[in-house]
Amino acid sequence: xxxxxxxxxxxxxxxxQRRAQLLDVSRRLFAEKGFxxxxxxxxxxxxxxxxxxVYEHFxxxxxxxxVVVDREIQALTGALTGALEGxxxxxxxxxxxxxxxxxxxxxxxxxxxxxxxxxxxxQATGTFSSLIGDVATQVEHLLADQFKKQGLDPRAAPMYSxxxxxxVALTGQWWLDARSPKKADVAAHLVNLAWNGLAGLxxxxxxxxx
Numbered sequence: 001x002x003x004x005x006x007x008x009x010x011x012x013x014x015x016x017q018r019r020a021q022l023l024d025v026s027r028r029l030f031a032e033k034g035f036x037x038x039x040x041x042x043x044x045x046x047x048x049x050x051x052x053x054v055y056e057h058f059x060x061x062x063x064x065x066x067v068v069v070d071r072e073i074q075a076l077t078g079a080l081t082g083a084l085e086g087x088x089x090x091x092x093x094x095x096x097x098x099x100x101x102x103x104x105x106x107x108x109x110x111x112x113x114x115x116x117x118x119x120x121x122x123q124a125t126g127t128f129s130s131l132i133g134d135v136a137t138q139v140e141h142l143l144a145d146q147f148k149k150q151g152l153d154p155r156a157a158p159m160y161s162x163x164x165x166x167x168v169a170l171t172g173q174w175w176l177d178a179r180s181p182k183k184a185d186v187a188a189h190l191v192n193l194a195w196n197g198l199a200g201l202x203x204x205x206x207x208x209x210x
Contacts, residue, residue, distance in 0.1 A: 022043065042154040069114060082102040094190070094191050095191050099184070175185045188205040
């Protein structure tokens, strides 16, 4: 009886509700199996609809995947940009950016798994690597200002911004499955390496109080 009630409720979904349901189902499948490993048949079966319903809303698997990727790109871009726009000392900005990425991974594990995979559709709509490149561009001017203050060549800032953001991004991919140590500890160690360098590592790094 309960199962029948659920099926009836699903059959009465509005177009917007059905679209949202299909996106939720496909997001989980894409994260689990990847683009190539997921079929329209499987999406339809998991959502308990017919294949034509999927085609009606998205035109096919490619269209659905593009929407899923675009939403995740927007969510992560917003989180990282927000961390950088807060202003403050460069060390604090590194902390915020690292925590923003790790927080996104923590709350949107399926979304992050989709972003770090490569597929022709993802490359057409935006990839994790291109997103990280955009963030690195935003970091350039912060590093350039810091280099000037320390008497270093600001022309090296673009290269160092790629190094810094790439380090944070790859650590995030590793933490996606490791999940240890805790998020704040991972961020503290990232800042420890980025700020102090291998020659000046602290034995017990901790985030700044701010």
